[in-house]
Amino acid sequence: MSADPLAWLVTLEGVPSAYAAARDSIDTVLRDRGLRRTTPETTAESLLRGAHASAVLEGSTSSLDEVRAGTADAIAADSVRVSTELLSLVPTVGRSPLQALARVHALAGAASVDPERLGRPRDPESAARLRDIASVLTSTTEAPALLVAGLVHAELVTAAPFASHNGIVARAVERLVLVARGVDAKSLVVPEAAHLALRAAYESNLRGYAEGGAAGVHAWTLYAAEAFSAAAEASPVRR
Template sequence: MSHPDDPLARLSSLEGVPSAFAAARDGIDAVLRDRGLRRTSPATTAESLLRGAHASAVLEGSGSSLAEVRAGTADPIAVDAVRVSTGLLALAPTLSRSPLQVLARLHTLAAAGSVDEDRLGRPRDAASAERLQGVARLLSGPSNRPALLLAAVVHGELATAAPFASHNGVVARAAERLVLVARGVDEKSLTVPEAAHLALRPAYESNLRGYRDGGAAGVHAWLLYAAEAFAAGAEASPLRREAE
């Protein structure tokens, strides 16, 4: 039973949200089931993570192509995003137990060499620390919370609060993917939500602004957008290419 003050319980009952997330989950399950019947290899997960890192880096301002990322000749932003993706899955088991530690680690991976060491993994100020505490409470909450809704809200909070000194978008998108892994939606991290956000970039960026500035209506619109993006992220999975 949800606590009456549970923000996710309120959000999960907004008009159109339950059906949108149910459809997105069905799409994810279909891709993972229908195209993942063969034993998936670590190489498929690595490819998904690489594609996600490239897309996240472009959204953060990188000018590197996927080919350059694959070849190891990408610009610093893309290198940072790849470093996050490389360390991401190891953090899944501790996400609900030690969410603040995991979020700090994501920023440390992303920003190593870019900001002073004493700012790695640390909130920018007291207000940022409070927002991070709020995200941590969501992540450590009951495991029966809708995983896609949780992932969307964590993403929106981190991207718009910008609690760290740098790389907040990269951290937000990595945390979103990590929730999908840790909550069992996509345990092998085979979908590519970051690629969906890049493909839908105008809607992605405008809905994030709405989440930040648009009150309840902005949050509602972000959730409906996120459901669309999760479904598109499933279609961007490297499993699709392998099945063709």
């Protein structure tokens, strides 16, 4: 039996309690509000808000109202296109994660990337990083699902394995993991909006993850737990 590849993360100071608190925040929203108010329209609203927030983080200047009206800029349109098909990939991300990652990029880049580059890694090093990320998604681990989602998010952003839209892909896959692993089965929390609200910390901790060694990974892990709690607060079931 292979060792748990994420076991060391769970032993870092503050991580177990941070993730327990984040999961409690999500469960409280879903239990106390979500189960009574959940409709397909609520899920669609969560996905739309997430698509808008992710697009802004990627450089879009469009407002949420423009996204709703279908008059948003190209980056926002790319993000919305991902959101419309994202939940159909729930069965795939655990079984064939490389296929799911490729599909998310193909959706994001469909309007602007050469078809031959859609869903394909930029180079052999990027292909290796994608295989590593896929192995995390298929490994047996005692780490919380939230931690797995946050780690995969950071890996995809910092590896930038695709020709474009790596941030949009990373944030979409984070949401996808939360659904696939049963944290938020109806996709009601909005992690993308949390990252936008915490933008300075989000971007700083991603830089630390890329450049700061174990300390940077630790800091990102703690940041991600904070963001997941904020994602619960951003859910449309609270409005």
